[in-house]
Amino acid sequence: MKLGLDPAVVRKARDLAARAAEPVIEMARTHTTVSVERAVLRLAGVTGADADGIPWVNRIVDAVRDQVGLEHGVALPFFAAGNWRSLKFGLPTGAERDRALARAREAVGAGIARIDRNRADRDRLLARHGDPEKPWIYLIVATGDIHEDIPQAQAAAREGADVIAVIRSTGQSLLDYVPEGATRQGYAGTYATQENFRLMRAALDEVSGELGRYVRLTNYASGLCMPEIAALAGLERLDMMLNDCMYGIIFRDINPRRTFVDQRFSRQIHARAGIVINTGEDNYLTTADAIDAAHTVVASQLLNERFGHEAGLADRQLGLGHAFEINPQIPDSFRLELAHAQLVRELFPAAPLKYMPPTKHMTGNIFAGYLLDAFFNLAGVMTGQSIILVGMMTEGIHTPWLSDRDLALENVRYVRRAAGDLSEDFTPGPFIRERAARVLSETVDLLHRVADDGLLDAIADGVFGVTKRPADRGRGLDGVVEKADGYVNPATEILEAAP
């Protein structure tokens, strides 16, 4: 460890994060949401939509909520119903309850068995095609049309991308349902649907075989349908999912309680599916100053780690996020970036860290932006980052052109070739060591306050990302239900049983 961080301070930071997270975890254990229940139905194999395009899982959960209440879970009323398309539900008792429970466990168990098979398939394909060396090069496609995305994604993979992320249509995070089928129109991105997942994964399997290197697929388990999208990702063998503990709250104004309940379930699925989550701390630095707010990034990473571990994620599944967003006009900006990046590397040695390129200080001067991206790439290899999102010199001007992506990959390839193992020679001096220690100590101070005041209050006070988000405000709170004593969720039963 190059920074000489005090292990006692690091331990303290982790203890405080665990203490801050505990009441929220307890709340998440004792509540369910409409989206968690819909995810249970999706795992049980319920698919399709009614004539208006409303998914059956929504119709069923809404009907159960109206007729029975959701506090017992959707599984028993659903599996007790003779013909569920009548959308008439009751809560079974006695032998009828036992039969419904057995049917529910069998159906959901089959869905989870499919997730298990997908995980085994991934391992097999990684062995056959080969797992690319780190840092993985992460590229985004986002045309809105899955059939345009596919050739672009394949082209990007051929040009060197190891990870393809299909950006979602902007409005999707606030939709309280998952659209059905292949979609050809989106808004600044392509809808996350089960069919789109399947089509893209198949296309990347094809190109993986051609290239002799397994190309990973990423999407977003975030927004109001986080648990369902996590389930669909597991069912269709996606490899990484954006899944942050606070992003939806802060940037999408989704209710904090809804987010934490949804998040715990979605992370249990990701854990089972062998999916690497990507957290969103980079976003804090788009609203707050990258130097002043450096400690909020680390505090959030420690919280994401704690929530992730509690949900069953291994360290190798924690793609904690951070970013290169310091104002380049500030003296020593690159040294400060190295201090932050090295700090995160050393705090989470086994985590596949995701490092995000500059966006805030990309000015429209594409030539200067290309240089800044090269420095970002250099910081990434010097500090051993695991996943490097490829920066575009046209960031903030337009969605990347073919040539933008090509030039950006040329930039990364050059830096990797020229300086790939530079981390071996990089020994930080006092400036970087002191800066890292200071960010860590500010993190501890912040986590003290968060642990004392409670995480929900800290979010309400605008500690993360400056925006204030009270626990009783924001979208989706009406979809949160406290579990009753007889609550049944066959998915969590399986996911929480011994691995």
Added chain:
Amino acid sequence: MTVETMKQIIRPYGDTTGDAMIQVSFTLPVPHGPRAELAALQLAGKMGLDPASVVHSKAMGPDFTFFIVYGKATHLIDYAGIEVPEGREFELLPPAQVNAAVQSVLGRRLVVVGACIGTDAHTVGIDAILNVKGFAGEKGLEYYREIEVHNMGAQVAVDDLVARAKAVDADAVLVSQVVTQKSAHIHNTKQMAAAFTEAYPTSLTGGLGRPLLVVGGPRFDTVTPSDLGVDRIFGKGTTPGEVASYLVHALVRE
């Protein structure tokens, strides 16, 4: 003086006055090779570059080629015929003067409602203007003692924005639009302006019978406020101090 002598002809400048040299880059959907370069040169010629030379061409996959071309622009610009765009119509005031003006003239706090409307989730712009943190070394409007800020955040529906503006009796509504795909920023802004016109039918203009409508974003450079139905557009790099000074100029009339 004759009309002729008032002209001021300019050409692009490479390293010598009058050399007219410019550089462009583009992609053609053809395989890399000598034929592709001829196509690039023909395009350069049609763009008014003569002579032109392809200094770099690179295959991007089997079907596309990227070019960097240098050439001499044959077009001339009469600089004398280009009018100086109007400058800022208001005076820049420091926060203390903004507060003093609001206090002495309005005798109450100036109420501002801000939001990102439509599906736009990028609150960077509105937060830079509203949050205490501010932007470019200037504190945001929340910092001004005499300005009351209601930041509704991201993806606010236009109806909710109108309702909130009415509920708090807003003097000004600030809307930020970053996402520009399919001209969403233009459509969203027009829709917002129309909703305010409908909600305040007796209004004469912004600040008279309805809140002042102010929109900001990086890509409003091709439209005017009247195209959109708003009172003022702010572009990339706008600071909170500029917005505060404008609000005083437009709303705080002696």
